[in-house]
Amino acid sequence: MNKKNWLMMLLTFVVAFATFSSCKKSDEEANEVDEWVKVSALDGDPRSAAAGFQIGNIGYISTGLIGANDRAQDTWAFNTQSGEWIKKADFPGAKRNEAVGFAIGNQGFVGTGFDGNSALNDFYKFDQTTNTWTKIADFPGEARYGAVAFSIGNFGYVGCGTTSNDKNLKDFYKYDPATNKWESITSNIVNKRKNPFVFVINNKAYIGGGVDNNLFVEDFYEFDGQKFTQLEDIKSKSTSSSTYNVTRKSATTMVINNLGYVVGGSNPSVLSSIWEYNPATKTWNDDNQVFQGSARESAVSFSANGAGFVVTGKNGTSRYDDNWKFTPVK
Template structure:
């Protein structure tokens, strides 16, 4: 065998060994990748027309979805979702003016819907839904200014409404007590004014963030203590305050899901539509990235929670509106 042939064979063997080592290293690396949690499963589609800017609330083991905008008309229809039957059932129509961008909350076994935009006017009327009789009753008007794009949450069977837009961006905050039927003004948001912010409750306190103030997407995160009627500013959604941490982009028109003392921030827009999902633990003030929403980027969706599982439906991507429904199990690994 000549010298050239021996060198060629040695080079070939070296190349084969290198390829084998690279293949082993590649397999080893993929096995060490961190598992992504949060599984999305498509469910029975929403039975109403596709829409955005609807409202939703949960009472017991059933959810209710209604109102909104289908691209041509504001809507008044209302639907109940029963996950045990994967069934949508049409319920009594919302009796107020057809509207979008209203707010809703559930408290003391009943649902509440109010404010919003009817295509011409900002609104401030409020309505109570009784699931036992499938009836709506008008309650005292929201005492703040007529508005749309406000935020709402429930803390200990009381509803809280705030912020939004009435021709100006707002930061006021109000409590509704179903037991007395009374509205009470509370201390206004400790941060910026905002339209289409996000809100949720954890461990007896309320949390508000995001939203848009003129052309600015707000990055602050605020904690509300209903006992002290006071606001605390937490670390904002910026690298200056969360150096070394993961955190979501600020956004408007997102939804939140409250599951097992964790909040999940899903979808929305920061000028570009988002499909990201983030888990927030209020005790540690930390965010963790979860599996992206499989239904695709959108804004103006609705979300609700039944039996510690989240659901997302409706919303829009530009002029396209959705009628799909997705179940989110944060404790399951992504498919």
């Protein structure tokens, strides 16, 4: 080999190595970015299994479990822009945990839950403008806790959960605030479940997770306000092109830039993992930084301005009041 060819080969190697090193460094730097930042903690008691809802940039948290058999009635508002917590009017119903919440317009709705003895079916409306609660029509299904709730357009939806006798459910009901009436809707969900998760993207709800007969259920659904459509399970099969397992109970969720995020929960141990769902491609990935607080379940979450917030929750007998902001960069 002559000297000229040897020099050309050496130069090619140096350029290739520099390019590889640069790409590797960029990848490492991306992986080192902190997507989670601790922000202002809840001013109220640490708790788990609280109800949450969001109106605009304000997230609300109400009720919850603050001790082994000690439940809360207080309501707090979190300004996702300023980071300020403001105490609001107390929830007027019985103290409870594992209630559900949803929002329509400038009103939030909280109901069902467990008071330490029985599952509940009462429901209340919170008016953001007047800072007042008003009792609305009782939930017409079986009294329950550990259910799931969301809103699409001008309607609220509540379903699944479990009764005082540990009877798991898969039924769904629709609430119309204009008439203050509930109606049963057709559900073709296969598995009953308690403590499922839900997130709403572009007026479609995505429902999955939960537990039934001591098994973590795998079926996953899209609901457009008219019908439930079963999607690929949330646990990959041996024939799947990627490997994922989002089965869990008591997870919390966020929606950021039309992507759904499922955070924490338990299966069976308490988790710190975060899974991203892309409804356009119907795919899951876990590329984001895991939750940086203590692993937890039964937390509350909000989403606003390209970020999400995870607050409260529990791990065993430990209950939390810390609040973590998530800004995805991957």
